Amino acid sequence: MLTIGRLASYAGVTIRAVRHYHQVGLLPEPERDASGYRSYDANAVVRLIRIRTLAEAGVPLARVRELLDADPEAFAAASAEIDRQLRTQIRALQEHRRRIARLGCGDSLAVPEKVVDYLDRLAAIGAPAAAIEAERDAWILIAARWPESIPMLMTDKVTQLANPKVVRLYRLIGRIAEDWTDEKLLRETADLMSELLEQAAVSGELDQQTEVMPDAAFIRLMDSFADAAHPAVARLRELVAERGWTGWTVFAKRDP
Amino acid sequence: MLTIGRLASYAGVTIRAVRHYHQVGLLPEPERDASGYRSYDANAVVRLIRIRTLAEAGVPLARVRELLDADPEAFAAASAEIDRQLRTQIRALQEHRRRIARLGCGDSLAVPEKVVDYLDRLAAIGAPAAAIEAERDAWILIAARWPESIPMLMTDKVTQLANPKVVRLYRLIGRIAEDWTDEKLLRETADLMSELLEQAAVSGELDQQTEVMPDAAFIRLMDSFADAAHPAVARLRELVAERGWTGWTVFAKRDP
DNA sequence: CTTGACCTTGACGCAGCGTCAACCCCGCAT
């Protein structure tokens, strides 16, 4: 007969594991010899190998017990179920591989350089600090989601800043930051935004944005983020919506 | 700014997980608002998404911290390493699938019927109870390891029992069980075994056995099991070895 | 008789959170 150490090494598990299986009632406590040592037979080896096989496959010990004590048909059904779970896990791991790869290619964890450049230019034209912070946060999120699109998007944004109307927009936003209850100011801003959006729609810029960021849930997240940033955002969204534009992070012409 | 609940839902983790990441220093504690609520910015979302991605891939949190605070090259190297581990895990899971499948097809956990038949015949020809128990244990192990070979092996074994010399062997074993210090008896038994092994070698039976059970480590396990069963086994092995045969569970002609 | 390799029970430790408990806070309807 076998001592616990030999049993464990035959089955390829640790002694501690065997004792744990005794504790949880997975493996019956065997007879003891004169000196109190546990004394195992071949049945124990077989059962232990089965326990190990199931446990290594990730089956919780509680279920292992059910399985080993079940009749053959039930066991077959359950092992088919486990097989399905294993396949699912394998697919999940493959998915993780892809995601890890994407994490690696994202330009570290800092805000991308291109974005920093753009934010500096925003500051240069007199955009308010609060707006710049909000934009930074938004671009960090976008960069985390679609790192490969950032250079193109930033190039576009910088180009837009050459437009005097865009500069005026940020000046207006600066005034709103000081007093966001001025309805006249808000409406003026909304008018200007509407005008700029019209231009962007004509040049195909809006369609391009929805193409580059094709994740509606994510966009909603960003929008709600913007709403939370400042009450004026919600009001501006309303006013711009009255002028036929829905969205915020990405705008679209509302269905007529 | 975000509350903890919104942060968690954006990143796809639980609130409790976020707080845990704070505790272990993975995610910095953010500012609090007037009422003591944590108030997160976009950086937190990004960092949290990265944490989740790594953690879900099975990376321990301690390593996640190292990784996130590492420079991009180190990160790239580490993520390559993680990718390798994921591949290994995937292969392991596939291996588990195969083993679980084999578990299912093994005739439950009891000793196979064919083996019971064989053991009954052993008893019928007068083999001692101790020897029968030892054989039962051995066959349980073999059946657990190669269930598909059991019918063939048992058919062979039953056929062997038709050989009067085999019957005589078991009778001798019965006498050894009563007094295992009788060297003359042991030598007589070894001579008989040697003779039978010679026949088995000529008929190709021995080669067939090593083919059917191609796992040297497992065979050593069985041998040591036999040694532990009774001191006479060890002595018999020596004597049979002197006659040119190594092994026990499976014999082979020793290299000359 | 010692030594070293085994065995015994008992207990605490670990990750990565889940899950109470007991309490604040905020907006909304009454």
Add this chain to the structure above:
DNA sequence: ATGCGGGGTTGACGCTGCGTCAAGGTCAAG
């Protein structure tokens, strides 16, 4: 102003599947 529902806060214990001491008893060998 009051109650309610759905947030948030800290603190603490629970869970799995063992690893890892601690403080010994046992056994074979030298």
